[in-house]
Amino acid sequence: MKTPVQFRLNGEDVAAFAESGANLLDVLREVVGDLSVKGGCWQGSCGACTVLIDGAPRLSCLTLAESIAGRSIETAAGLRRGAELHPLQIAFMERFAAQCGYCTSGMLMAAKALLDRNPSPTREDVVEALGGNICRCTGYEPIIQAVLDAASGDRRRRA
Amino acid sequence: MFELRKDIFADERDDNLKEIGQPTQRQDMLGHVTGTSTYYDDHRIAGLLHLKVLRSPHAHARIRSIDDAAAARAPGVKRIIRAADVPVNLNTLLSLIQFGKDDEPSLANDIVRYKGEPILGIVATSERAAIEALGLVRVSYDQLPAVFDVEEALKPGAPSVNATYPKNTFEYHGKYDHQKLRYGDVEAGFAQADVVLEERYQMSPIEHAPVETNGSIAVPDTNGRFVVYTSTQALFFSLDTAAKINAVPSNQLHFIGGTVGGGFGGKVDTMTEPLVILAARLTGAPVRYRFSRHEEMQFGAPRGAERIYVKDGVMRDGRIVARKVRAYFDSGAYTRLSSYAVVKCVAHIPGPYTIPNAHADVYCVFTNRTPATAMRGFGVTALDFALECQMDKLAVAIGMDPIEFRILNAYRDGDMKAHRREAKNCALIECAQVAAEKANWPLREQFRRMSSRIGGGADRTAAGVDRSRAPTPAAPARTAAAAPQRVAYERPAPPAPTPPPARGAPPPPPSPPAGSTHGAPRFSSVFGTRRR
Numbered sequence: 001m002k003t004p005v006q007f008r009l010n011g012e013d014v015a016a017f018a019e020s021g022a023n024l025l026d027v028l029r030e031v032v033g034d035l036s037v038k039g040g041c042w043q044g045s046c047g048a049c050t051v052l053i054d055g056a057p058r059l060s061c062l063t064l065a066e067s068i069a070g071r072s073i074e075t076a077a078g079l080r081r082g083a084e085l086h087p088l089q090i091a092f093m094e095r096f097a098a099q100c101g102y103c104t105s106g107m108l109m110a111a112k113a114l115l116d117r118n119p120s121p122t123r124e125d126v127v128e129a130l131g132g133n134i135c136r137c138t139g140y141e142p143i144i145q146a147v148l149d150a151a152s153g154d155r156r157r158r159a
Numbered sequence: 160m161f162e163l164r165k166d167i168f169a170d171e172r173d174d175n176l177k178e179i180g181q182p183t184q185r186q187d188m189l190g191h192v193t194g195t196s197t198y199y200d201d202h203r204i205a206g207l208l209h210l211k212v213l214r215s216p217h218a219h220a221r222i223r224s225i226d227d228a229a230a231a232r233a234p235g236v237k238r239i240i241r242a243a244d245v246p247v248n249l250n251t252l253l254s255l256i257q258f259g260k261d262d263e264p265s266l267a268n269d270i271v272r273y274k275g276e277p278i279l280g281i282v283a284t285s286e287r288a289a290i291e292a293l294g295l296v297r298v299s300y301d302q303l304p305a306v307f308d309v310e311e312a313l314k315p316g317a318p319s320v321n322a323t324y325p326k327n328t329f330e331y332h333g334k335y336d337h338q339k340l341r342y343g344d345v346e347a348g349f350a351q352a353d354v355v356l357e358e359r360y361q362m363s364p365i366e367h368a369p370v371e372t373n374g375s376i377a378v379p380d381t382n383g384r385f386v387v388y389t390s391t392q393a394l395f396f397s398l399d400t401a402a403k404i405n406a407v408p409s410n411q412l413h414f415i416g417g418t419v420g421g422g423f424g425g426k427v428d429t430m431t432e433p434l435v436i437l438a439a440r441l442t443g444a445p446v447r448y449r450f451s452r453h454e455e456m457q458f459g460a461p462r463g464a465e466r467i468y469v470k471d472g473v474m475r476d477g478r479i480v481a482r483k484v485r486a487y488f489d490s491g492a493y494t495r496l497s498s499y500a501v502v503k504c505v506a507h508i509p510g511p512y513t514i515p516n517a518h519a520d521v522y523c524v525f526t527n528r529t530p531a532t533a534m535r536g537f538g539v540t541a542l543d544f545a546l547e548c549q550m551d552k553l554a555v556a557i558g559m560d561p562i563e564f565r566i567l568n569a570y571r572d573g574d575m576k577a578h579r580r581e582a583k584n585c586a587l588i589e590c591a592q593v594a595a596e597k598a599n600w601p602l603r604e605q606f607r608r609m610s611s612r613i614g615g616g617a618d619r620t621a622a623g624v625d626r627s628r629a630p631t632p633a634a635p636a637r638t639a640a641a642a643p644q645r646v647a648y649e650r651p652a653p654p655a656p657t658p659p660p661a662r663g664a665p666p667p668p669p670s671p672p673a674g675s676t677h678g679a680p681r682f683s684s685v686f687g688t689r690r691r
């Protein structure tokens with residue numbers, strides 16, 4: 001059984017047929033074709049699949065695709081505006097906050113959710129906001145610093 | 160930040176460094192932050208089928224029967240793959256470099272040797288259909304006694320794990336059950352030592368846990384070729400392994416790798432490609448085989464468990480005069496890469512220290528655990544953990560500062576290593592000095608003045624050379640002027656002042672142990688031959 005689902009993805013209207021019981025991660029990747037969303041565990045424990053649903057960070061692997069009808073989804077593919085990178089993307093680059101890059105989409109979305117609601121977070125706020133996202137490469141510190149850089153707008157702090 | 164200490168490395172490099180010392184952006188970084196880097200699974204392929212494997216619930220069992228009739232009829236199932244379908248169903252990874260015997264089936268034939276060993280594959284139209292069909296397969300087992308501890312596995316009467324190596328030890332050079340290192344006379348060293356310390360160290364298996372799990376996709380191409388997208392860290396290695404197991408020429412396989420979602424050594428084992436290619440060949444359709452997180456954590460090869468016994472003899476003046484290591488690498492049920500890890504381990508003994516008497520026996524042992532593989536310095540990492548813990552304990556035992564203790568014993572240029580190679584380009588002393596400086600760790604003047612370039616060589620001893628004992632023919636001539644650097648150490652509060660003994664007996668001439676052609680003099684590679 002397939003169910004038609006309509007939602008907004010990075011500001012565009014999307015219609016897709018979702019297998020009943022399918023999760024949002026699979027529908028985004030395999031039906032809609034947004035490959036920026038990654039799966040690492042398919043069971044809600046790694047955070048790689050984090051997307052924003054109406055601005056809130058959600059695990060797409062645990063979200064029933066049928067439940068997002070009419071809602072607005074943001075993924076890493078929609079972060080930049082044309083050629084212009086989002087401040088988080090620039091800060092991640094400058095801080096070497098990605099190595100293999102597999103966790104990066106989820107990290108960026110979790111960080112965006114934080115900055116959208118709290119433009120000047122403390123380090124503790126950042127750690128808390130990224131607490132559900134696993135990175136096996138960087139040791140987290142460059143990621144935390146990148147989010148703080150993006151928040152303060154100070155890209156030169158590193159000297 | 161990079162800092163070139165010209166006071167130490169005056170003639171090491173040019174000064175006009177263009178890249179070193181400057182941050183350089185990764186070429187894949189823009190892709191990473193925009194979500195456009197292409198991992199193996201980032202290919203949308205029409206008509207993709209999905210392979211899942213049935214895994215053994217037992218650590219050691221004989222398979223009595225397999226009933227897959229209901230699974231074959233389940234919705235979405237396209238094909239069942241059995242052991243008999245695998246063209247070459249016995250392989251060892253390093254057979255590509257003629258190291259070791261084929262010992263591991265792709266799908267278990269008759270006996271399963273670790274919990275999670277693949278038994279049978281199901282190809283279906285969705286992952287879910289494949290998983291549901293797996294639940295319909297009925298396997299009956301006779302459980303066999305299992306062994307999970309390396310030393311237990313070597314005891315007489317222990318269950319035999321691996322049919323190719325029935326004694327539970329890997330076989331080196333066709334006949335040896337372990338790797339040896341012999342240098343000087345370790346028992347004489349212990350007899351001479353003021354303090355002897357023996358400790359046991361154990362490292363657990365460690366899962367790499369990459370955020371991207373192992374996986375691959377095989378797509379039938381024209382002319383009988385297959386395009387394979389894979390998460391592998393070892394592209395050509397995996398290609399040749401997959402070609403061997405599928406009995407196809409390697410030019411029929413076109414492997415595409417590239418961005419790996421974290422590996423750390425856990426993606427060198429060619430765990431998915433041979434079967435996914437076989438599935439594509441048997442169905443004529445593109446197939447994906449992707450580990451679930453559970454499979455990755457439970458059955459993906461981990462860093463091996465290592466048990467290491469270190470016995471050291473040390474003098475109160477700080478010199479280590481003997482080091483004896485006995486170590487066991489837990490290879491799990493099959494070889495993978497632990498055989499090679501043992502070679503690396505022995506090559507690293509006795510650590511970066513000049514010790515005149517060194518002795519090691521290191522075993523690669525089979526147990527009924529998940530086969531172990533590479534991980535970040537494997538073979539050396541656990542040994543260093545053991546040796547450096549031991550160094551701290553030794554320093555405490557003789558009341559010496561642990562960094563000064565390391566500086567005193569560190570290799571210097573011209574020292575003869577236990578493998579009968581001369582130490583060159585040593586820098587441990589300088590590293591230790593800089594680390595101490597950065598940590599505001601006070602070192603006494605004489606240790607701050609020590610240098611890797613001064614005082615090395617076989618004739619350097621604490622109180623001059625006892626030339627009545629066999630000199631080393633290979634030892635380069637040294638001036639006595641270099642010696643005081645090494646001898647200056649005295650304890651802050653000297654105990655009963657025994658005359659400082661010679662800095663160990665000079666090493667014996669570089670000849671192999673009697674009756675053995677293996678190992679010692681040309682030690683280096685897995686072939687037992689010298690490289691470079």
Ligand code: FES
Binds near residue numbers: 038045046062
């Ligand atoms: S894939 Fe969703 S949390 Fe890991």
Ligand code: FES
Binds near residue numbers: 098099134138420
């Ligand atoms: S960069 Fe590899 S997991 Fe985070």
